[in-house]
Amino acid sequence: MAGLAALLSLSASAAPAALPAEVTALVERHGTCTHWLGEPGEGDAERRRDIEWGMCQSCPGTDARLAALKRKYRGNPAVMTVLQPLDPHVEPMGKDEATRFCATTRKPAWAE
Helix, strand or coil: CHHHHHHHHHHHHHCCCCCCHHHHHHHHHHHHHHHHHCCCCCCCHHHHHHHHHHHHHHCCCHHHHHHHHHHHCCCCHHHHHHHCCCCCCCCCCCHHHHHHHHHCCCCCHHHC
């Protein structure tokens, strides 16, 4: 999450205007996905299920959305400064596999 704050801070200094809401939302979602992907869950089945749920909530569609926003804002240097450093392949699995995998995850009690 510190990376997200740094990116948003950088973007604020790079342009006087605010970033488009769709860009800010993608940066936040991408950061959340990256966070869940980096969480340790080995040896703890309950924690692993929590991580899988978090991944399913934040990761699907991030790669395609990032690519679409890069195309849309390719002429906007302030937006590109924020989007360019993001990993274009953060999703841990393909769309069909993610759909099947996420259909079997359950919402943990802490997320209700």
